[in-house]
Amino acid sequence: MxxxxxxxxxxxxxxxxxxxxxxxxxxxxxxxxxxxxxxxxxxxxxxxxxxxxxxxxxxxxxxxxxxxxxxxxxxxxxxxxxxxxxxxxxxxxxxxxxxxxxKAHLTNSAREILEHLHGRYRMHIITNGFAEIQAVKMASADIAHYFELVVTTQSADAKKPDPRIFEYALQASGATVPESLMLGDNYEADIQGAKAVGLDTVFYNPNNEQVAEPATYTIQHWQELKAIL
Known part of the structure; x- marks a missing residue:
């Protein structure tokens, strides 16, 4: 899908x-x-x-x-x-x-799930962080090679939850809405922002935050993603 x-x-x-x-x-x-x-x-x-x-x-x-x-x-x-x-x-x-x-620490099982998904899906980053800082983070954690595209506030001239950053990411990656999935921990920026352009979403919610409208999928641990993808 x-x-x-x-x-x-x-x-x-x-x-x-x-x-x-x-x-x-x-x-x-x-x-x-x-x-x-x-x-x-x-x-x-x-x-x-x-x-x-x-x-x-x-x-x-x-x-x-x-x-x-x-x-x-x-x-x-x-x-x-x-x-x-x-x-x-x-x-x-x-x-x-x-x-x-x-610093190189990743969230629990993040590296394992990236390795599991690598080669099966085309993967990208959408971040409100700044390009030079985020590039160093990804290099330090040795995860840059998993991703084809890194979209930042600077490159898109917009930041989450603004729909324009998601539209930019879709266009730059050559992706369409039905074949794309947004995964993030910030309900307002990542989930509501992505839903505004019609994207399906995975709410990474390790602290079991209560929200008004659920994402397409909600997980508390990355291993749960294997049942979805």
């Missing part, structure tokens, strides 16, 4: 939270944040992941610009931990962007 599979990258295949936590722990030590009153690397990581996820959700909804995220996330994290001195936050962000994309 399907010939083309379109995957989201962050949180779907590439384990953003684990990779981010490792990067944040290194920054915590390198920048001696304990001396500035940050109680632990774990507390720093938890606050960062929570705030960064909220900022990216706002970005998806066109509430903030990408530059706003880079400028404000570390001051917001320190503020959430009761630290008002935000000196050096630009250096924290620079180090984070250097460390993060070089």
């Amino acid at each position: 399907y010939k083309h599979l379109f995957f989201d990258l962050d949180h779907t295949l590439w384990d953003f939270d684990r990779n981010s936590a490792e990067s944040i722990a290194e920054i915590y030590d390198t920048h001696r944040l304990a001396d500035r009153g940050v109680p632990s690397a774990e507390a720093f990581s938890e606050a960062f992941i929570r705030i960064n996820r909220k900022l990216w959700a706002d970005y998806d909804r066109n509430l903030v610009a990408h530059e706003y995220i880079r400028e404000h996330r570390f001051p917001l994290v320190l503020g959430a931990l009761g630290i008002n001195d935000t000196a050096g936050c630009a250096e924290l962000n620079t180090d984070y962007l250097r460390l993060l994309p070089r």
Whole structure:
């Protein structure tokens, strides 16, 4: 039934939270944040992941610009931990962007399912991340060879859930709607966005998030995809 599979990258295949936590722990030590009153690397990581996820959700909804995220996330994290001195936050962000994309952890069984699907389907990425960062992530995790096309916000001049990014991906890959399937973890950006152009969808939902309208398929673990594809 399907010939083309379109995957989201962050949180779907590439384990953003684990990779981010490792990067944040290194920054915590390198920048001696304990001396500035940050109680632990774990507390720093938890606050960062929570705030960064909220900022990216706002970005998806066109509430903030990408530059706003880079400028404000570390001051917001320190503020959430009761630290008002935000000196050096630009250096924290620079180090984070250097460390993060070089991490290689994938979500549970993601590599196994990609290997299972490779050669059976034409596979592509649709991501709201930026091309240079996403390319390093995919190379670090050794998954770039699975995918024919990587569609980014820059290449499509649109970001999920805007239908234009999905339309661009279909056109650039030579795929049609009936033969294509979108797979992602973000219900609003990946699932609702893809449904708006008529695509069937797989909601990768390891945390059993409750949603109003179900995707075509919902899975909590990648091994469940074998019953669909």
